[in-house]
Amino acid sequence: MTETKKATALVLAASRRGAADAVAQTQGVSHKCLVTLDGVVMLERVIREVKNARGIDRVFVSIESEELLRSVPALSAMLDSGEIHYVPSADNLYKSVADATAAIENPYPLVITTGDNALHTTEMVDHFCEEIARDKPDAAVAMTPASVILEAYPEGKRAFHNLKDGGWSSCNLYALANEKALETAKIFEGGGQFGKKPQRIMKAFGLIFMIRYRYKLATIDELAASLSRRWKLTVQVIRMPFADAPIDVDNPGDMALTDHILKSRRLAAQ
Secondary structure, eight states: OOOOOOEEEEEEOOOSSGGGOHHHHHHTOSSGGGSEETTEEHHHHHHHHHHTOTTEEEEEEEESOHHHHHTSHHHHHHHHHTSSEEEEOOSSHHHHHHHHHHHSSSOOSEEEEETTOTTOOHHHHHHHHHHHHHHOOSEEEEEEEHHHHHHHOTTOOOOOEEETTEEEEEEEEEEEOSHHHHGGGGGGTTOSOTTTOHHHHHHHHOHHHHHHHHTTOSOHHHHHHHHHHHHTSOEEEEEOOOTTTTOOOSSHHHHHHHHHHHHHHHHHHO
């Protein structure tokens, strides 16, 4: 039996807002992923969880300079030991991913995440990797049902993608299996935040997709099938049964919530 090839991980950690980033300003650091949450630098926490996943082999971090990684002692040590590798970021998300795949030898399958997903755990990454290893889609995106999130956080306020089969929230976990799938990442040339900027959905996915999305005329799998036909490859939605998976640190409120959850996890584990 042929052993399934482990994935290469790419952690996107560049700053998109510079000095105006409100999260970074709370602690006077250059990048929001360099803030400290419950005693650990956020980017360090994310990288540790990713690199400990069974389905991950190499870990590359996309950021403006290697010096930024070396400003965190633990990450500097990981660079020296070869546990992680630096790749320079570009002007936008798509170009950062494209440049990384060009620089990394044999990069696929590639699992992409971001440096502000402080609540991601090794278990979450393993679940995602196991699903893509089993089904082998060309491209995959991790999504958590709103029902899972609201069961854990009934008072939480989140912007869901509301579809025919209920609400969904992106977990900032993506997979690309080949060069052809890389073309799908072009939808991120203008950034992410599709749920908060519906006009970007039409530009990225087309009018018919936008209508089906806007008026809840399709399930999430039907939309994935639509994209598969549009792009002539297989696009799969990986269901994440983890309420914390979609929570990232976009603003000081998210930061406070994330810090609270991390402290609660630590105390519960004692």
